[in-house]
Amino acid sequence: MSSKRLFVGNLPFSANEADLMNAFEGYGASSARIIEGRGFGFVDVPEDQMHAAIENMNGAEMGGRRLTVNEARPREDRPRR
DSSP: OOEEEEEEESOOTTOOHHHHHHHTGGGTOOEEEEETTTTEEEEEEEGGGHHHHHHHHTTOEETTEEOEEEEOOOOOOOOOO
């Protein structure tokens, strides 16, 4: 089964990848990555669990902050400054 990557925003800065995996374990999370110092990360879930994860975790609270969860978009090429 293929997996989908979810964007998870508004993470508490104290959160780590284990916290993110634990939050999404009920949706079959297979990997998680936090972008340090930016307050967001990504988690991979099975394709058939993607909509349930978004529906249930978007707006959920973690460390006193409400998460923003949606399907990750491909990274855009941006010109360097």
